[in-house]
Amino acid sequence: MCCALVAAEATAEATRILETVARGASPRVEVLGLGVVACDVRGVKRLFGDAAQVATLCRAQAADRGVVAAVAVAATRTAALLAALMPGATVAAIAPGTEAAAVAPLPLAVLDRLVRLEADAAARARPARRTPAAADAAGVPLETCKRWGLATLGALAALPSADLFERQGAAGLAWQAMARGADARPLAPTAEPHPFAATVAFEWPIEAIEPLSFALGSLVDPLCARLDRGGHGTVTLQTTLRLVTRALHVRRLGLPMPMRDPRVLRTLIVLDLESHPPPAGIDALTVTFEPAAARVVQPSLLARAHPRPETIATLTARLRAVMGDGRVGTPIAVDSHRGGAMAMRPFVGLDEGGRGVDGLPLAMAEEPETPATSAPVVALTLRRFRQPPRVRVELDRGRPIRVRPLEPGRLPRLACLGGRGVVRQAAGPWRTSGDWWRVEAGEPGPEAKAPEARVAGERPAAWRARAWRPEADAWSHEPSSPWDDDEWDVVLESGCALRLARDRARDTWVVAAVVD
Amino acid sequence: MQAARLQVEALLRARRLDRTVADLEAPPDPARTAPTGLGWLDGRLGGGWPCGETSEVAGPASSGRTSVLVATLAAATARGELVALVDATDAFDVVTAAAAGVALDRVLWVRGDPAAVAASQPGGRVAGLVDRAIKAFGLVLEAGGFGVVVLDVADVAPIDLARLPFTTWRRLQRLVEGRDTVSLVIAPAPLARSARGLTLELTASAAATPRWEGTSRRARRLVGLSLTPAIRAARRL
Numbered sequence: 001m002c003c004a005l006v007a008a009e010a011t012a013e014a015t016r017i018l019e020t021v022a023r024g025a026s027p028r029v030e031v032l033g034l035g036v037v038a039c040d041v042r043g044v045k046r047l048f049g050d051a052a053q054v055a056t057l058c059r060a061q062a063a064d065r066g067v068v069a070a071v072a073v074a075a076t077r078t079a080a081l082l083a084a085l086m087p088g089a090t091v092a093a094i095a096p097g098t099e100a101a102a103v104a105p106l107p108l109a110v111l112d113r114l115v116r117l118e119a120d121a122a123a124r125a126r127p128a129r130r131t132p133a134a135a136d137a138a139g140v141p142l143e144t145c146k147r148w149g150l151a152t153l154g155a156l157a158a159l160p161s162a163d164l165f166e167r168q169g170a171a172g173l174a175w176q177a178m179a180r181g182a183d184a185r186p187l188a189p190t191a192e193p194h195p196f197a198a199t200v201a202f203e204w205p206i207e208a209i210e211p212l213s214f215a216l217g218s219l220v221d222p223l224c225a226r227l228d229r230g231g232h233g234t235v236t237l238q239t240t241l242r243l244v245t246r247a248l249h250v251r252r253l254g255l256p257m258p259m260r261d262p263r264v265l266r267t268l269i270v271l272d273l274e275s276h277p278p279p280a281g282i283d284a285l286t287v288t289f290e291p292a293a294a295r296v297v298q299p300s301l302l303a304r305a306h307p308r309p310e311t312i313a314t315l316t317a318r319l320r321a322v323m324g325d326g327r328v329g330t331p332i333a334v335d336s337h338r339g340g341a342m343a344m345r346p347f348v349g350l351d352e353g354g355r356g357v358d359g360l361p362l363a364m365a366e367e368p369e370t371p372a373t374s375a376p377v378v379a380l381t382l383r384r385f386r387q388p389p390r391v392r393v394e395l396d397r398g399r400p401i402r403v404r405p406l407e408p409g410r411l412p413r414l415a416c417l418g419g420r421g422v423v424r425q426a427a428g429p430w431r432t433s434g435d436w437w438r439v440e441a442g443e444p445g446p447e448a449k450a451p452e453a454r455v456a457g458e459r460p461a462a463w464r465a466r467a468w469r470p471e472a473d474a475w476s477h478e479p480s481s482p483w484d485d486d487e488w489d490v491v492l493e494s495g496c497a498l499r500l501a502r503d504r505a506r507d508t509w510v511v512a513a514v515v516d
Numbered sequence: 517m518q519a520a521r522l523q524v525e526a527l528l529r530a531r532r533l534d535r536t537v538a539d540l541e542a543p544p545d546p547a548r549t550a551p552t553g554l555g556w557l558d559g560r561l562g563g564g565w566p567c568g569e570t571s572e573v574a575g576p577a578s579s580g581r582t583s584v585l586v587a588t589l590a591a592a593t594a595r596g597e598l599v600a601l602v603d604a605t606d607a608f609d610v611v612t613a614a615a616a617g618v619a620l621d622r623v624l625w626v627r628g629d630p631a632a633v634a635a636s637q638p639g640g641r642v643a644g645l646v647d648r649a650i651k652a653f654g655l656v657l658e659a660g661g662f663g664v665v666v667l668d669v670a671d672v673a674p675i676d677l678a679r680l681p682f683t684t685w686r687r688l689q690r691l692v693e694g695r696d697t698v699s700l701v702i703a704p705a706p707l708a709r710s711a712r713g714l715t716l717e718l719t720a721s722a723a724a725t726p727r728w729e730g731t732s733r734r735a736r737r738l739v740g741l742s743l744t745p746a747i748r749a750a751r752r753l
Contacts, residue, residue, distance in 0.1 A: 304696070306598055307661030315659040319626055322652050327627045331610040331620050342610035347624045349598055378554065378583035379616055379740045383607040383671070425726065427736045489738040491726045497578045497738065513609060515726070515738060516582035516670075 001051065001073065001096075002187060003041045004080035005058055006089075008068040010035035017065045019190075021058055028189040032117045036085070038077055040187050052093035059091055078114070079103055079181035082153070085110050099181030104154025108145050111153055111179055118184065141168075153179040196223055196234065196289035205244045205281030212282065213270050217262075219287045220269070224262040227291060233258025234289035239269050242284040249278040256348040257309035258292045264310040271317040275325065312349045332474055337432045338483060339501065339512050340384045343476035381516060382499065388510035393500065400426050400490050400500065403511075421492060428488035429502070436482040487512065550664060550698045552584065553591030553617075560747055561714055565664075570689045570699040570710040575718030578726075580743040581670055581702050582607075584716065586616045588664055588700065593619035597663025600624040600656045604649035605671040624662070626652045646672055650684060657691040657699060665692075668702045677707055685710075706748070715748040 005022060007014035011034065018037040022029040025048065028040035041054055048054045051073035062069040072083035072092040079099035083092040086106050094102040150156050156179040164172040174184055198219040206212050227233060235258050241249040251272050259265060269287070299305070307315070319328040329344035394402040403421040486502045497515035502508070549563035558564050565571050565588065573581045585601075590613075592599045599622060601608060606627045614620055628645055646669060653667040669677060685708040692699040701708040709715045730736040 304597060304663070305661060307659060311659050311661065315655060316624075318655050319652050322648055322655070323626055324629060327629065329625060330623055331608070331613075331625050333610050333614045333620060340609060340611070344625070349622075349624075378580050378587065378743060379612075380738060381583040381586050381612045381616065382609040383577075383582050384609045386606050425728070427728065427730075427738055491578075491738075495578055496576075497726050497741070514577050514607075515741065516578055516580065 001040070001042045001075055002077040002080045003039050003054060003058060003071065003073045004077070004084040005037045005039075005062065006070045006081075006084040007035035007062075008070070014067045014069075017067045018062060018069060021061045021065070023192070024061065025054065025058060028187060029192075030121075030187050031190045032081075032121050036081070036117055038081060038187060040189075041073060050093070051095075052091070055091045055093055074099055074102070074181070076181050076183045077187050078178050078183050081114055081117075082106055082110055082178075082181070085113055094181075100154075100157060103179070103181050104152060104157065106153050108142055108150060108153065108156065111156070111175060112142055114178065115175065121188075191230070196226065196291050197286060198223055199284060199286040201284040202282065205283055207281050209270060209273050209277065212273065212285065213266065215285055216266050216269055216287065219285065220266050221262045223287065223289055224260045224265065227260040227289065227294075230291070231294050232291040233260045233294040234265070235292045236290040237265060237269060238286075238288040238290075239273065240286040240288070241273075241278050241282045242286075243278055243280040244283055245280045247280070249282075251276060255309075255313055256346065258294050259310050259313065260294065261310050264314055267314055268317050271314075271321050275321050307349055309349065312347065316347055326475055329475075334476070337434055339432070339485070339487065339499075340382075340386075343474045345474040382513035383516045384513045385511060388501065388512050391500070391509050391511055393502070393509040400488055403490065403492065403498065403500065403509075423490045424493045425491040426488055427490075428500075429486035430488075431484075431486050433484035434482065435480060436484070438480065438482060489515070548696070550588070551591050553587040553594075554584065557584070557587075557716070557745065560745070561716075565698040565700060566712055566714065567696045567698055568692055568694050569713040570685065570692065570701060570708055571713040571715065572701040572703055572706060572709050573716045573718065574703050574706045576704060577670075578741065579718035580741045580745075581718055582668075583616075583741060583743075584718075585666060585668065585700070585702055586613050586618060588698075589613065589623065589666070590617035590619075592663040592698075593617075593622045595663065596622075598622050598624065598661065599664040599666070600626065600662045601666045601668060602626045602649050602653045602656065604628045604645055604667070604669045607668065607671055624656070626656070646676060646680070650680070650688070654688055654691060657688060657697065660695055660697065662697055664698045664700060666700045666702060670702045670704060672704070674703075674705045674707075677703060677705070689713075709748075717746045717748060719744045719746075 003022070003025065005018045007018055014035050015031060015037065018035065019029060019031055022037050022039040025044060026039040026041050030038045032038060041048075041051075044054060048057055055071040055073045059069055059071045062071075070084045070086070070089035070091075072080045072089065072094065074080035074083060074092075074094035075096040076099050079094055079102060082103045083089060083094060083106075087110075092102075145151075145156065150159075156176055159176065161173060161176060164176055168175070178184060200215050200219060202215070206215070223234075235255050237253040237255065239251045239253075241251075243249055251269075253268055253272055255268075295309075316328050326344070328347065330347045332343045332345055334341045334343050390406045392404045392406055393400050394404075400423050402423060405421075484504045486504060488500045488502070489497065490500055491497045498511050499513040499515065501510050501512040503510070548567045549561070549565060550567060551558045551564035552561065573584050575581050589599050589601070594617065601623060603625060606629070608625060608627075610620065626649075628649060649667060649669060653665065656662060656665050688699065688708075689710040699710075699713075706715045706717060726738055727740045727742055728736050729739040
C-alpha cells in the first residue's frame with residue numbers, strides 16, 4: 001500500500017513539508033522530485049484508519065502547514081502516483097485490484113510526467129538502484145500516441161503488447177505496464193536528512209585542551225562511523241565551544257579532501273584548538289561535519305607512493321602549531337618585478353588521480369635532463385632577506401667600491417662583510433619600480449612616495465587590470481607599497497656575492513640577497 | 517681480530533645500530549640514490565644522494581650550497597616526487613628556484629619566523645629558531661612519503677649548531693632509515709652526516725667563483741657560480 005503526495009506548487013519548501021507529513025505516517029518515504037513524495041503505508045490501518053482516512057489525514061496535515069496537495073493511496077506505487085499527479089486531484093483511495101481501471105481514464109500526459117520523474121530519480125540514484133525500465137524511459141512520445149489515436153492510459157493499456165514492443169521496444173512495454181498501474185520498481189526510501197553534528201555539555205567547565213580531547217573522541221567516532229556507513233567523508237570540520245562567558249568560540253577547518261578517519265580528524269581539531277585556544281573555560285562542545293562523497297583512489301603498483309591527504313593534513317597542522325600560522329604551505333611565483341615577490345597557498349600534495357596541481361601524471365613525469373657539462377658550474381640562485389639589513393655603501397663615480405654593515409655581526413649571513421668589505425667586481429645598476437599606481441589610484445601604500453617621474457594619469461587602471469590576482473586560498477606577507485630601486489650584483493674580495501638594492505627615493509642601501 | 521669484529525657487529529645489530537658500521541663496505545645501490553640533477557656532481561656522488569640517509573651540503577656564503585639544493589629539488593620534482601624544505605631562516609628565493617626548474621606545487625615550504633631571524637644573535641633567540649626548525653624537520657621525516665626533505669640552517673652560526681646534542685642528528689637519522697627519502701642538511705659546516713651519508717663541502721674561492729656574462733663593464737651581469745666541491749664519505753669514496 002502506497003501513499004502519494006503531490007504539491008500544487010513544486011517548490012523545495014513544499015517538498016520539505018510533504019516529506020515531513022509523509023514521515024509522520026511512515027518511516028519509508030521516497031522523494032521523487034520537487035513537490036512529489038511517496039510513502040509506504042502498509043500496516044498503518046490501526047493507527048490512522050483505512051486508505052481514504054490516511055489520504056484525508058495527510059492532505060489536512062499538509063494544508064495545516066500551508067501546502068495544498070493532492071493525495072492518493074493505492075496498492076501499487078505507480079497507481080497512487082498517477083492518481084495524485086492528475087491535474088485537479090484532491091484525495092483518492094484506490095481499492096486493491098482495481099488499479100488499472102482506476103487510472104484508465106487519466107490522460108497520457110500524466111504518464112509522461114511520471115516517466116520523466118522516474119528517469120530523473122534514477123539519474124540521481126546510485127547505479128545499483130537504476131532499473132532498465134527507468135533508464136530507458138526518457139518520456140512518452142505523445143505525438144506518436146496521438147497519431148495512433150491514443151488519449152488515455154486505458155487506451156495504451158489495451159494495445160497488443162507484441163505490436164507495441166515491435167514499434168517502441170522495451171520502453172513501450174514499460175509504459176504499458178505503468179499505464180495498467182503496475183510498478184516498474186519498488187519504493188526506494190530516501191535517507192532521512194540528519195545533520196552530521198554532535199554536542200556534549202560538561203558538568204563543570206573544562207579549562208585545558210587535553211581533557212577536551214577525550215570528549216572529542218566520544219563525538220567524532222560515532223560521526224565518522226556514520227560517514228563510513230554512508231560512503232561519505234567530511235570536507236570541513238567545525239568546532240563550536242560554548243564558553244563560561246556565554247560566548248561562542250567557533251573554529252572551522254577546511255580539509256583538502258573528504259576524510260573520515262576519526263584519529264586524523266580528532267588530531268586536527270586538537271591541534272587547531274592548541275593553536276587558537278579559547279579565552280575561557282568550556283561549557284559545551286559541538287562538532288559539525290559537512291559530508292561529501294568519499295574519495296575513491298586506485299593506488300598504482302608502479303608509481304612512487306606519496307603521502308595520503310590525511311597524512312598531509314595532519315602534518316601541515318602539526319607544522320603550523322610549531323612554526324605559526326602562514327608559515328607552512330606551497331610557494332607561488334607571482335607576476336611582479338619586485339625582488340623576492342612570492343605568495344603561498346596551502347600544501348595539498350597531489351590530487352585524487354595522483355597528479356600534481358599542474359595536472360602532470362606523476363607516473364609519466366619526465367626524467368630530469370642532466371646537464372652534459374662536466375664543469376662544476378651552477379646557475380644563479382639567491383638567498384633572500386625578508387627584512388633586508390641596511391648597509392653603508394661607498395661609491396666611486398656611481399659604482400660601489402666598499403660595503404659595510406650598519407649593525408656589524410648581526411647576522412651570520414653577513415659575516416662575509418666582516419672584513420674590509422672591498423668590492424672586487426660589480427654589475428649594475430638594474431632599475432626596477434612598481435606599485436606606484438596604487439598611490440596614484442588612492443590604494444593603500446603607507447610610507448610610499450610616488451616618484452615624480454611616474455605621474456601618468458591614464459595608465460593606472462590598465463596596470464591594475466594586469467596586476468597579479470592571488471588565488472582564492474593564497475596569502476602573502478610581502479609588502480604592497482611602491483618601490484623604486486637600483487640593484488647591483490657585487491662580489492667582495494672575500495668571495496661573497498651580494499645583491500644590493502638602493503632605494504632611490506630615500507637613498508638608502510640594503511642587502512637584498514646573497515648569491516649562493 | 518675477525519672474531520672481535522664479528523662480536524662487535526653482533527652487538528651493534530642487537531641494538532639496531534648495525535647500520536652505523538657493519539654494512540659500510542657494501543657498494544652503493546644506484547637504485548637507492550636520488551640524482552642531484554647536476555651531471556658532474558652525480559658522477560662524483562656515485563649516482564646522487566643516498567636514500568634513507570642524512571647527507572649534508574656545507575660551506576660558507578656564496579659557495580653554491582643553495583644552488584646544489586635547488587638543483588636537487590628541481591630533479592626530485594621533475595621525477596614526480598614531493599619535496600619538503602624546512603627553511604629555518606626564511607631565505608628561499610622562489611623566483612630563482614622556479615627558474616631553475618623546481619615544480620613549486622610539489623614543494624612543502626616550512627618557513628622560519630622572519631622577525632626572529634632579523635633579531636637573531638649568535639646564542640640568543642636563534643636557539644629557539646633552530647629548535648623549531650629541527651622539530652619541523654623531524655615531523656616531516658616522520659610523516660614519510662617525500663622524496664627529498666631538506667633542513668636549511670645555512671645562515672645559522674656554527675656555534676649555535678654545535679650546541680645541539682649529537683643525539684639530535686642520530687634521532688633524525690633513525691626517522692629516515694630504510695625509507696626512499698633523502699634527508700639533506702644545508703649548514704655552514706659539516707655536522708649532521710649519517711654513517712652512510714655524504715658530505716659535500718664547498719668553499720668560496722676568492723679566485724674566480726662568480727661567473728659573469730657580457731664583455732663591457734656596463735652590460736656585464738652575474739649568471740652563476742663555479743663551485744669548488746670536496747666530497748667526504750665513510751670509507752667508500
